Amino acid sequence: MNILVIGYVWPEPASSAAGYRMLALLDAFRAQNWQVTFASPAEKSIHRTDLPARGIREVNIALNCSSFDEFICDLKPDLVMFDRFMMEEQFGWRVEKCCPQAIRLLDTEDLSCLRHARHQASKQSGQVELDVPAELLYSDLAKREIAAILRSDLTLMISGAEIELLTQTFNVDPNLLLNSPFMQQPVLPAQQQQLPSFGQRQHFIVIGNFRHAPNWDAVLWLKQTIWPRIRARLTEAELHIYGAYPPPKATQLHSPTQGFFIKGWAEDVNLVMQQARVNLAPLRFGAGLKGKLVDALACGTPSVTTSVGAEGMAAEQHWPQPVEDNAEQFADMAVALYTQPEPWLEYQQQGFTLHNLRFDFARHADALIERILKLKRELDSHRLANFTGAMLRHHSMKSTQYMAQWIEAKNRKIDS
Structure with a gap:
């Protein structure tokens, strides 16, 4: 398979857990001898890992620019993984337009809307906040993040507690989610x-x-x-x-x-x-x-x-x-x-x-690969069963598309 990962940032395994979790996912793909390209609009930091040394191609991409369309049309990926929902918002509609049969995979790292709601609650109380009131949880951030989950073919969730929240509180179909925690080698x-x-x-x-x-x-x-x-x-x-x-x-x-x-x-x-x-x-x-x-x-x-x-x-x-x-x-x-x-x-x-x-790396990596291959075989029926996601792609992605195209046109006018 040909995999494109669109990163919010370049992986820094020594800086954050998100960095080394991303590397574990990339290693799981490479272990299948899949071709992997990592692309990001972020600036490359001095602490980023050496992806080419792991057999992974690096590409800089631009926000709100049709150059990405040309890039992905040439690449023709079988699967595109978005690193956090903001990347799905930015590039999801372009992926669907240029490569409609590519699997769209979202990696949340953590549920941002839950973290944000707990932050607000802790500011008010000064205490540890595990359960938060609905008025904080049902935020605009939650609407954006869960919309991205619904638009995607599959979302990797690092915590079973967050899967429970999504399925029981927000009524997300469990078939759209996969529990994929940290993956590490055992300590013998x-x-x-x-x-x-x-x-x-x-x-x-x-x-x-x-x-x-x-x-x-x-x-x-x-x-x-x-x-x-x-x-x-x-x-x-x-x-x-x-x-x-x-x-x-x-x-x-x-x-x-x-x-x-x-x-x-x-x-x-x-x-x-x-x-x-x-x-x-x-x-x-x-x-x-x-x-x-x-x-x-x-x-x-x-x-x-x-x-x-x-x-x-x-x-x-x-x-x-x-x-x-x-x-x-x-x-x-x-x-x-x-x-x-x-x-x-x-x-x-x-x-x-x-x-x-x-x-355990092997167990979780095997489960991830198995789920991706199953999704590839059943992609059309899987998408038919996700009518809510299809509606969101039809409406919200159009607004995102038009906003991006407006920004792109504005930038061209400024440059000229």
Whole structure:
């Protein structure tokens, strides 16, 4: 098959969980010996991965420009994957016009409208927000995002909790969705034994891209409320905060006297995670699955998180590590985990088991490929069954098309 991926950004696996999840999807396609082209209108960053080294062609594309039509007509992809709904809005109508028989696959990474609604609720309450009122959830953002899901032939959802929300609250047909979580290689017993022990590790770690609002909020909550409680009881402990693109407002929080260290970019996430004794993820809002928790499982670093952080991580099973939404009790759990080797080791072993069962690359990659091949065989009947999607493509895509063409004409006039 000939695959075109339209990226919102160029993949940066060392910067975000979304980056390394995208690479896992691309690797799954390449493992089939499928031809893969990755195209994006974003500027190439210095931290982007080397896609040509993985056998993937790179192409820069432009927004609101008919040059994309020429490009895709020449490429003739069998499948086009949109990286988040904004790319489907921008390019979906062009794909349908130029390559109507190409499968249109949407990868959400997380459900943006849910993350946004929880953010608004947390701003109002200052608390962890898992369930949000309908007036926040049924937003214009939700209408745009779910419309993109309905227009697509299949949408990859990283969290089963979000599939439940879409099917039960928004009445999305389950046949349009596929649960496709993080895909990683298992941590074998020999690898587990080589990791640093409880006594060889020290300090707390926090990790996450500073551009992601839930991560920045977590840093502020730690600084203002949670970390002072931990530090008062563990006077020698330090909190090391890693993340890509730290802004000045973050670096200004750096305070060695308080044991609060803004470390910034981590060249090797696994290395710094393996040296830490406890991972903290005090997320008051967010959506999807949390890559920082998956990384911690693989590195044998037990975590303390909130109900938002733990959501969907263990599928139908129980999340096997401490969960607390109250700041004071969160700090108590962090101190207990840091100072008690026996429960720490138990949490570590349960984490390895969960990681290898829940995020196995081979199992999820096989399920994805099987679903794509089935969809290719049954594309016409699949689309006939999605009449709502056909209506949305007929109406909303026309408005998107005309707006894009108006912008393109305006740009040509300016250039001339």
